[in-house]
Amino acid sequence: MRTIIEPFRIKSVEPLRQTTRQEREQYLEAAGYNLFLIQARHILIDLLTDSGTSAMSTEQWAAVMRGDESYAGSESFFRLKRAADELTGFRHMIPTHQGRAAERILFSVMCKSGHIVPNNTHFDTTRANIEFTGARAVDLPLAEAADTQARLDFKGNMDVAALEQLVRTAGAGRIPLVMLTVTNNSGGGQPVSMGNIEAVKRVCAAAGIPLYLDACRFAENAWFIREREPGYADWTPKRIAQKMFSLADGCTFSAKKDAFANIGGFLCSNDDRVAQQETNLLILTEGFPTYGGLAGRDLDAIATGLEEVLDIDYLRYRIASTSYLGRHIADHGVPIVEPPGGHAIYIDAARMLPHIPPHRFPGQALAVELYRHAGIRGVEIGSVMFGEAARHELLRLAIPRRVYTQSHIDYVVEAILEVNGRKEKIRGLEIVEQPPFLRHFSARFREV
Numbered sequence: 001m002r003t004i005i006e007p008f009r010i011k012s013v014e015p016l017r018q019t020t021r022q023e024r025e026q027y028l029e030a031a032g033y034n035l036f037l038i039q040a041r042h043i044l045i046d047l048l049t050d051s052g053t054s055a056m057s058t059e060q061w062a063a064v065m066r067g068d069e070s071y072a073g074s075e076s077f078f079r080l081k082r083a084a085d086e087l088t089g090f091r092h093m094i095p096t097h098q099g100r101a102a103e104r105i106l107f108s109v110m111c112k113s114g115h116i117v118p119n120n121t122h123f124d125t126t127r128a129n130i131e132f133t134g135a136r137a138v139d140l141p142l143a144e145a146a147d148t149q150a151r152l153d154f155k156g157n158m159d160v161a162a163l164e165q166l167v168r169t170a171g172a173g174r175i176p177l178v179m180l181t182v183t184n185n186s187g188g189g190q191p192v193s194m195g196n197i198e199a200v201k202r203v204c205a206a207a208g209i210p211l212y213l214d215a216c217r218f219a220e221n222a223w224f225i226r227e228r229e230p231g232y233a234d235w236t237p238k239r240i241a242q243k244m245f246s247l248a249d250g251c252t253f254s255a256k257k258d259a260f261a262n263i264g265g266f267l268c269s270n271d272d273r274v275a276q277q278e279t280n281l282l283i284l285t286e287g288f289p290t291y292g293g294l295a296g297r298d299l300d301a302i303a304t305g306l307e308e309v310l311d312i313d314y315l316r317y318r319i320a321s322t323s324y325l326g327r328h329i330a331d332h333g334v335p336i337v338e339p340p341g342g343h344a345i346y347i348d349a350a351r352m353l354p355h356i357p358p359h360r361f362p363g364q365a366l367a368v369e370l371y372r373h374a375g376i377r378g379v380e381i382g383s384v385m386f387g388e389a390a391r392h393e394l395l396r397l398a399i400p401r402r403v404y405t406q407s408h409i410d411y412v413v414e415a416i417l418e419v420n421g422r423k424e425k426i427r428g429l430e431i432v433e434q435p436p437f438l439r440h441f442s443a444r445f446r447e448v
């Protein structure tokens with residue numbers, strides 16, 4: 001059969017609430033044209049993020065009931081530890097309440113002022129946590145990644161020559177770790193090849209620098225390797241993921257992505273001394289090492305999710321459905337970051353709306369128009385989020401895992417094509433009120 005179906009059926013449903021255009025107009029005005037400030041109940045299809053928004057399976061809900069809430073040594077912890085050990089092979093694993101908590105602990109232990117941490121592309125919390133220690137976060141993406149239209153199989157790769165150059169000029173002593181984000185979220189959800197992980201590992205090993213994975217979307221990355229990289233077509237996604245982890249010395253992980261959990265994360269390391277320091281910090285702010293910042297039931301949901309996410313039918317459907325959205329809008333003239341990534345489609349709003357200059361926020365203007373027209377929420381990734389450091393003006397449509405069906409996605413496609421059909425009429429925005437930082441969460445705008 002050529003049709004790729006959702007590999008699940010639905011047992012429990014959550015009603016969606018329709019709103020009228022007039023109501024949405026009022027909500028927009030009240031929220032200052034900032035979609036973060038609109039109540040979720042006023043959103044029809046919510047593509048703000050794929051993080052913590054997954055639908056859990058019957059097995060995960062059963063695992064939630066099995067959760068052992070003992071303060072120390074709970075069964076849930078050991079079930080998670082077994083699942084994480086089998087997958088990653090790292091010597092130490094500590095649970096955290098989400099990915100950024102793992103990052104804060106890792107960088108607090110490893111980084112200090114004067115240090116440099118390279119990554120293919122840092123996610124914003126990763127960058128912020130590094131810079132909070134006084135170290136510098138450096139992105140080393142491929143040069144081709146700057147072109148949203150370039151179609152590379154592994155556009156999320158790190159520029160290995162640039163890494164070698166950085167190690168030579170800065171000196172290995174100033175680089176406490178190198179990170180690789182799989183898949184590369186800030187770089188368009190693009191995958192990293194096994195060959196690239198191996199090449200980065202070689203540079204790190206030669207310089208005595210540990211390599212860490214930001215492993216949020218390890219399973220989606222493994223699927224792209226299976227589909228696109230010679231030699232892996234017969235491997236299971238699990239075996240590919242195991243090989244990815246075996247090349248690293250540790251990882252941070254947000255279980256809110258590729259573990260289908262609504263909260264959670266963990267931090268892994270092979271270094272006994274580092275792990276001890278991390279555990280001390282964990283106790284300070286997250287909790288005892290066998291629960292981190294989580295309830296026992298969360299640990300169990302993650303343990304089950306880690307197995308489910310590597311299912312071949314799930315991953316085939318997941319990547320196909322993201323690509324379905326991307327191709328159906330791109331093939332009808334909507335410019336997207338090519339090729340479609342794993343968890344999201346990024347519309348190149350600067351290309352789509354050339355009449356709106358960056359200081360009038362084309363990505364935000366498009367987000368507002370899509371909500372106004374069809375009740376769909378995406379997120380601007382451009383000058384609102386990054387100010388003058390923005391490299392692109394994008395609207396990201398992130399797809400929650402196992403939540404929406406194909407007809408929901410068809411609705412999104414139809415809405416985007418209609419908006420594209422009268423794009424000349426979309427107006428830019430100006431900021432009327434903004435906080436000193438993280439302005440995308442709470443700035444208020446008006447249409448101009």
Ligand SMILES: Cc1ncc(COP(=O)(O)O)c(C=O)c1O
Nearest residue numbers: 051098099100123125185216254
């Ligand atoms: C690549 C990447 N790293 C780290 C994080 C942070 O994880 P969390 O939101 O669980 O703190 C995210 C979240 O979106 C991410 O996409």
